Amino acid sequence: xxxxxxxxxxxxxxxxxxxxxxxxxxxxxxxxxxxxxxxxxxxxxxxxxxxxxxxxxxxxxxxxxxxxxxxxxxxxxxxxxxxxxxxxxxxxxxxxxxxxxxxxxxxxxxxxxxxxxxxxxxxxxxxxxxxxxxxxxxxxxxxxxxxxxxxxxxxxxxxxxxxxxxxxxxxxxxxxxxxxxxxxxxxxxxxxxxxxxxxxxxxxxxxxxxxxxxxxxxxxxxxxxxxxxxxxxxxxxxxxxxxxxxxxxxxxxxxxxxxxxxxxxxxxxxxxxxxxxxxxxxx
Numbered sequence: 001x002x003x004x005x006x007x008x009x010x011x012x013x014x015x016x017x018x019x020x021x022x023x024x025x026x027x028x029x030x031x032x033x034x035x036x037x038x039x040x041x042x043x044x045x046x047x048x049x050x051x052x053x054x055x056x057x058x059x060x061x062x063x064x065x066x067x068x069x070x071x072x073x074x075x076x077x078x079x080x081x082x083x084x085x086x087x088x089x090x091x092x093x094x095x096x097x098x099x100x101x102x103x104x105x106x107x108x109x110x111x112x113x114x115x116x117x118x119x120x121x122x123x124x125x126x127x128x129x130x131x132x133x134x135x136x137x138x139x140x141x142x143x144x145x146x147x148x149x150x151x152x153x154x155x156x157x158x159x160x161x162x163x164x165x166x167x168x169x170x171x172x173x174x175x176x177x178x179x180x181x182x183x184x185x186x187x188x189x190x191x192x193x194x195x196x197x198x199x200x201x202x203x204x205x206x207x208x209x210x211x212x213x214x215x216x217x218x219x220x221x222x223x224x225x226x227x228x229x230x231x232x233x234x235x236x237x238x239x240x241x242x243x244x245x246x247x248x249x250x251x252x253x254x255x256x257x258x259x260x261x262x263x264x265x266x267x268x269x270x271x272x273x274x275x276x277x278x279x280x281x282x283x
Contacts, residue, residue, distance in 0.1 A: 002055045006283070007278075009103070010101060012069070013097075014045055014095050014128045015044050016042060017031070017043075022230075024241070027239075048276065051107070052211075056118075059121060061120075061121045063120065063129065063131070064097075064128065065096075070097040084131070085163045085165055089163070114135065115139070121198060121211055122144040123225035124144070137170040142171060147186075147207030151206035177200065187199045194214060195213065196211065196213055199212055201255065202249075202252060204242060208226065210256070221267045222265060222267070225271050227253060230274065231273060237254070
């Protein structure tokens with residue numbers, strides 16, 4: 001197998017209450033939302049996306065914010081509320097997308113058009129992961145798990161958290177798991193050779209998955225979405241403040257820790273780690 005390149009990109013930033021990423025096991029949803037907290041206490045975190053250049057195809061993992069969030073590259077309250085389709089979501093997640101940082105803009109800088117992407121993998125359907133999906137709707141295939149879309153449709157709370165307008169009309173497909181890896185024994189082998197696997201890590205979201213990219217020699221990179229929000233999440237077992245299932249979340253975080261400590265793990269990356277800068281990893 002030839003070299004695999006994983007390009008870590010930041011498709012803007014998200015402003016949240018500290019309890020949302022690092023609230024711990026006793027955090028309640030209201031505290032994690034930050035709705036009644038002081039705006040001055042909020043923190044800005046990167047919104048990462050990843051371009052995987054693999055011998056068998058190009059893969060984009062998550063899509064970040066849409067340009068319509070920040071039409072002029074600046075913070076724009078009205079534009080964000082329109083893009084999110086929800087004032088409550090805006091109160092929880094404020095976003096910023098500087099000029100040149102939309103995922104399609106960054107791909108264009110690399111000479112890549114959305115139609116050149118073989119896969120877009122949506123780790124889960126939260127706004128800061130799929131709001132920008134329509135910017136890459138020309139990709140050959142866009143995939144998310146069937147467990148995740150089932151969760152989106154199940155109750156009123158989910159309908160507040162998600163907005164199907166972010167992915168409707170993109171041609172998105174919802175896959176069934178075809179493997180048994182991971183903390184709950186559910187995985188999806190993208191190329192059928194074990195080199196790129198979507199591994200279910202439920203808890204924060206019911207159908208969320210990590211993406212493990214593995215070279216022929218066994219070395220791998222783990223992209224663990226919002227299973228934790230930084231390296232210290234798995235190092236100190238700090239649970240996110242927002243969770244659908246705490247038991248599953250803890251099991252997923254323990255699995256992330258196990259994988260991250262594996263000697264063959266080259267890098268283990270959260271989507272919103274403030275210590276991670278854009279860079280390229282080669283396997």
